[in-house]
Amino acid sequence: MLVMAALMAASLYYIIPPGEKTRLGLDLQGGLEIVYTARTAAGKPPSTAELDQTVGILDRRVNGLGVTESQIQTQGTDQISISLPGIKDPQQALAIIGKTAQLEFFKDDAESRPVGPLESKAAALKELRRQGVAKAEVEQLGVEGTTADYALVQSPADEASGQPEAWYVYRRPAAMTGDAVSGARAGFSSQTSKPNVLIEFTSEGNKTFQQITRELYRSGLLKNAPQTFAIVLDNVMESDPMIDYNDPTLRDGISGGAEISGGNMTIQESKDLAFVLRTGALPVKLEPAFQQQVSATLGKDSLDQGLIAGLIGLGLVFVYMLLYYRFLGLVADLALLVYGILLWGLFNVIPVTLTLPGIAGMILTIGVAADANVVIFERIKEEVRHGKTVRSAVNSGYAMGFRTILDANILTVLTAAVLFVFATAQPKGFALTLILGVLVSMLTAVLFTRAMLGVLAGFAFFNRSAFMGVKASQIETAALAGGQAVASRRRREAARSDGDGSPAPAAEAALAPAPPRPAGSAGGRRTSTSRKKKKRR
């Protein structure tokens, strides 16, 4: 009882004030849920290390979004699920999270750029095929955008300068990649005062970049034409700066960083890009397998409907238990209340994110919790009918009933656990609430129902069979009723001998405060029923 009181107090502490301490899933408070399938550049499933690395990077990106209750989980061997409850701008989040952010620097000479500029993707691929590259490789390039040896790059149309869309194929590996980047920040171009992103290199990266630009300066001098290089992010050309061979300050190459001016970025876009570059490139490509976006209003409506349905269900169970089991029903209803408070408290403590399927799971466990009481009470009633005193019936009935409940609940938990392991995101919440609900209902049955019954059995007023919903006429005859319905005399004898075998009914009945009616009258009524039955046959 003390343990129970302590648990209740703790639960209430975690519940009050209601509505503030419960963690709601994104289907209830609005938000964004995405499941990505990860693929390597070659289109193969990723290794465990690559997947872990990806989760790490995604974690940094999601944290940067400022969503407090975000969750990132791997699913199976190649999927990652991300949930962002309560997020304000899902589109921005999608743009940031899913970006591979593969940054590559290519020189724009014939050697490193075999194809382009051409007006369409198809034309670029066709040209590459004409140059004698294997058909399979060209097809893969068309689908994946990159192969081990080539990268298909798009330069989007620029409305401001009137430049049309253009397509290129570059030879990989690139002169430099995002590995050489140590930092990035959003800023404004000194020439055009448009938003841009400034990239800082590692010391190694700085040397490479300086070398590339020096070579470009020299070949510009030799060819007497300005040379350019391309900064490519996820197969899109962000900028292609020109190295002016007439500017002698560039003689030794450029050091100290590079600038992505990329067309007409908004300030927000430049900030997002700098952020993504800072978190680093994903080792894999992420393809959205499932995405769900719920606005806060829709979430609120679902929550209200679930709660109303749950409360009505709980109310009906309350009334039924009270009507059917009378005083015991009251104990059961109290137990249900205790159960509800404990479960709610537990949810807040862990904390479990409550989703719509989770609510369904909780409502189902109302039934499970009530079931435990039904089984125990039926058992107690049975013992009372066998003629036991209420007090001893409570003890033995509880013990016997609990064993049954244990087996039944273990099976429920087993299957829910299988569901939890195998299911995708949504049903997982359902399985978890079901498991917790069953466990808490067992706890309530052990700590509360038994204690209550124990205490009540100590009071004299409780020792009346009517409290159990057992009519006096049913006492003691029940053991015989089964036997009498079987028509054969031998079987009836067998049943009687069983009745004798159970704890001496006559002696127990004498102790009971409300003695049963004369066995003859009740038994006689029963016999006539079974006789009727015999005739019908």
Place this chain on the structure above:
Amino acid sequence: MSFVRRLYSFDFMGHKAWWFTLSGVIIAAGLVSLFAKGGGNPLHGLSYGLEFKEGTRISVAFERQPALGDVRRVLAEAGYPAAQLQETANVAGTSQPGFQMQTETLTPQEQDELKQALNDEFTIAQRGGSEIFALQTVGATFGRQVVDSSLKAVAIALLLILLYVTFRFQWKFAAGAIAAEVHDLLIVIGVYSLTGREVTTATIAAVLTIMGYSLYDTVIIYDRIRENQPKLGRLPYADMVNRSLWETLTRSLNTSLMSLLPVVCLLLFGGETLKDFAFALFIGIVSGAYSTIFVASPILTVLKEREPQYRKLKLAARPERP
């Protein structure tokens, strides 16, 4: 009242041929429907929800409900003339009228552009400071994955149930339980195929849960049979099972009723997703209550009556049976 009393002395085991036939007919109807609708592949005999179909689904309400044709025009102008469009009286469970549209899979940018186009033309409705707008995108392999992992989960759950019931009771009890389990699964799937009701991920979760939960009353009766076995060892097995059923009938029916009450409330008052759960749970619980009495127990009896000691008792009792 007399019907109820008759129920408590009804010879359930004596009529097992009838129960097997009844279950067989219902299951057969379901299977026929599955195969007929699926064109030979029973997995295709169900109508899967949009969650399983590749593409992007948008549910949205506008400030003033525009004509269907106008929305279709905007969709076509945005580049999606082939999109499916449907008018709904309540968007995703709200009382707001609106539209549901399904296009091919959209990239985040395309999603944004389409939403913008719809907002520019009709103005997306707002309530409580947020838009009435929901979006769901499903990749090509997602549906297949869900179905695959569910089938795996069913197989493993069945195996665990088999092991546990064998461990706690006996393999013959387990056989009865598994038969009841498979019976329930086939009934639920059959009902879904026959009614053409949409199968969602919620449905699948509910069905998997039912697997564990529908054993609740089976365990109650098994427990009683196990208890009665030594006490009533001289009775033919079928009679002993009958008595165990009568003795536990009230609590079996009450436990099922206790779970059905909240589930029915969900079915009546819950939102879309909750209704999906509740429907599958409802069929499962009803079928579970039925299969305990009419599948698990009779199969246990049939298996047990093959044992020499119970065969003797059965033969000895037979001449007296009318």
